[in-house]
Structures are given as C-alpha cells and as structure tokens.
Amino acid sequence: MATTTSDAPKFPLHEACRRGNLSLVEQLVKESPKKAYEKDGDGRLPIHWAASSNSAGIVLLLSGLPGFDPDVQDESGWSPFMIASNVNDSEEVLNVLLGRDADINQKNYNGQTPLHLIASKNKLDMARTLFDQKPPASARVRDKRGQYPIHRAAAIGSTPMITLLLEHRSPLDATDNSGYTALHHAIAEGHGDAAVTLLKAGADSTKREESGLLAIDLAPDVEVRPRTYRMVGMIANKLDTGPTVH
Template sequence: MSQGSFPLHEACREGQESKVRELVEEQPKLLLSQDLDSRYPLHWAVSYQHESIVKILLSRMQSVDLDDLVDESGWSPLHIASSVGNLDIFTELLHHAIKPDADLGTSQGVTALHLACSKQHLAIARLLVKEGASVRKKDVRGQLALHRAASVGSIPLVKLLCDERSPVNAKDVQGWIPLFHALSEGHGDVAVILVQEYNAEYRELQDNSGKAPLDVVPDDKVKRFFLENVEQ
C-alpha cells in the first residue's frame, strides 16, 4: 500500500493521536473509507492496540454499525480485537452505541469466540460468553470454538465452553470431535477432562477415514496417560 494515500489509516497504524484528531475533524468521511486492504481506519487502530485512537474513532461513529465495517475476508474490528487479545479495546467495541453482534462470522464462518479460543484469550472468551455469544456456532470447517480450545490445550477454555453446554461430540468436516484435536496435539489432560467430566465419546468413535481417537495420538506417553485415567 502506498504511503500517504490513506492518511487516516496510516495515522491509526502509527499511533499518531493528534494527527487522527486533526483528520477526523477536517475530513470525517475518512472514518468510513477503505484502503487497498479493504480495511477501515478502526481496523488498524485495533490491530496495533492504540486504545486512545480507538476511543477517538468510536466517539465519532456513534451511528455506525461496526458489523458493517468488514474487510475482504469478512473481519470486523471485533474479530481483530478478539484475535489480538486486548481486553480494554475489545470491551470498548463490545459496548459501542450500536452493539456489535458477538456471533458475527467472517467469510470463513469464524466468530470472535473461535478467535479468542485459538489465541487462548480467556478473559475475552469469558466476556463473550457473558454477553451471550453462542458456543454452538460452527465455522466452514464445521468446527466449534471448543474444537479450537481443545486443539490448543486450554483447560480453562474447554471447561468454560463445556459448562455453557457446547456440544462435546460435534464432528467437524473430517469427522473429528474436540477430543480428536486434543489427542492429536498431545493434550492428554484436556482429553481426559472431556471424557471424564463431559462424557466425550471415544470407544466406538471413528473419523471420516476410519481412525479412532487413539490412532491420532502423537506418542505412547500421551496414549498411556489417557487410557490410565479414563479406564480406571
């Protein structure tokens, strides 16, 4: 992207607060302009975690629905905040005058909760759940946020989602339930919790290629740990 072509976008990236104030005063229409990446100024301020600039922009966008501000991949500012993990900025966006949809999906069906779980941003995931975000939304690969939490091995996230009644035995496009993801990444402790506390299936289960959960475990140590704890 050529520098200077999108001065407000650039100022938001660089954290130039006085420049941002000056530009939105003189050319308020820049707030709703897209750059060559199809992103709005707010996307960049959120991405680079410039909280004071986020507040300036939002104060001038009271009548703007943030769900309409999506880039070519369908990412809204809320998606970016959830991925970046800045709780203060995320809260600012969530409490905008026109409340954003916590379940809005990207072009890949990925929600803010999916992203928070992928990056292990527990505080953001908790806030999303508190605000009513669904734990049942699937992305285009058929994955719930729980699939991602299991894959990264986060016990607190797995418990949060399961306690909110996320489907424990929901299959993704390859026929994997969250247990498969936990075991394939070597997270035996998460796998045990899924079975012991939340009744995840494993004995008669097979994925689309005929593999059982124990067939995807990377090493025997994890396999032994899992079996010792679920077959007592």
C-alpha cells in the first residue's frame, strides 16, 4: 500500500479496509463517499482490500453504497468475490457479496473462476452454495493453465470436493497444459484416497502426460510406487471385470 513522505497512507480508506478498521472506514466514507470508488496503485478499490482482510462488516458497509458494483475487477482481474474465495474462513464475506448478486462464474485474467479458488481451499460448503445458485457455478470452466476445478481438488487431495464436482458434471479425464489429468495431480501429490476416488469414478489410468508418464509414474516416494501400481491395477481390474462370483 503506497504512503506519502509523511508516512500517512496515500489511500487512507484503502488502508483502513486492509487493516479491518470498521469505525475508521465508517468515518472516512461519511467524510467522502466518493473515496469508496477510488483506485489505488494496484488498481484496487477499498472493497477489494476489505475482501482481502476478510472484514465482513466493512464489506457489508461498502456494498450498500449507491453505485456499488460487486463484480469490479482490480488490475489482475480479481473481483471482491474472487479475492474472498481465496481467503480462509471467508464464508460470511462471500455470503454478503452473493446477496449483492456477485457473478460466481466471472473469470480473472488467468481464467480462474471463484470455483477454482474455492476448490483449492477445500471450501466444501461454499462450493455447495455456489452450485445452488441460479444460474449455478460451472465445474466445466478451464483456466489458462488448462485446469478445471477438479484438477485443484485432486492436487490438495479433497475426496469430498472431487465427488461434489463430479456430481455437477465436471470432466474427469481432461488434461491441463502439462498433460496432467486430475489423477496425475492426485498421485503426484501423494493423495492416495483422492486417486482411489477418481479411479472408482472411472478415471483413465492409461493416459500419459506430455513427457509420456502415466499418473502412477508420478508417485513421489519410490518405495511407495510399487504399492501404487498394485492399487491402480486392482481398481482398474475390478472396474473392468466387475465383482468376482464364487
């Protein structure tokens, strides 16, 4: 945040929002309401900093001002809702912005939607909330790295998030720009449970990434790799042949 030579903030309202100082924000907005729509050196409005600091009271105040735009983007293309999606324990802020009709499928300049960020943070309840909106969040949006939200969920090993995304028509075997499927990401990060969930959902274990490696070749621990091969083989065999009849 830029400051003047006297160490006073160049953008005092932005700074108050960044610090989560609700009483000061109320005072500054009362003195000069138009400051709520002034951009700082990062192309951010005060609402962006309020979302970043997870200050629900300030977000509620600013979002109630005349002319408020819930989808205004900073210079990186991040809306307040996107910023809050990337902050831990931000459900209250997100719900305030949903109440102001924030666009839940808006993309930043990296092509990410809020669902990409929410999947990365394993915010399962909020993901459910987004799917319940009308129109709902889409699990079928690819970012500029070629990743869908399911790639993010697999990389952090969240089996509940993977299951939820698949229930809402997420692609299962789509590859990102490196040729990684969700299964590649799960195994590369050592998330065996997530890998099993993907395989049981029908993930293709024979797909190779751009270097020619199978997902099971990416198991991080060499000693664990043989067990990973057996796990994949057993699940694939069960899916192909069905249960054994005695």
